[in-house]
Amino acid sequence: MDTVRPPISRPIYYTPPPAVALQTASLSTDSIIITSFQRAPFCCHEDLVTMPRPELVQVAQSINGRLPKALQIACGDDVEDADIRRAIEVL
Numbered sequence: 001m002d003t004v005r006p007p008i009s010r011p012i013y014y015t016p017p018p019a020v021a022l023q024t025a026s027l028s029t030d031s032i033i034i035t036s037f038q039r040a041p042f043c044c045h046e047d048l049v050t051m052p053r054p055e056l057v058q059v060a061q062s063i064n065g066r067l068p069k070a071l072q073i074a075c076g077d078d079v080e081d082a083d084i085r086r087a088i089e090v091l
Helices: 045-050 053-064 081-090
Strands: 020-026 029-035
Touching: 045 081, 053 081
Parallel strands: none
Antiparallel strands: 020 029
């Protein structure tokens, strides 16, 4: 007697994008500030180094949107790309 096997259902795995958290010490308030992002604003160091200025500023602004005023990254027209990158990497 032949029997028909039902198809094997496989579970669907959901992998959320990696979240990122920054931990910064505040000496003025003697506290630790945790800033979280639902996903990393850039891929890796190489991505940051090769990024054109408009994208670099967008990353800095994205980070600034989650940081306290005192920790925000300067990214105005008078700030060099290298300085913006360095400030991002310090975080």
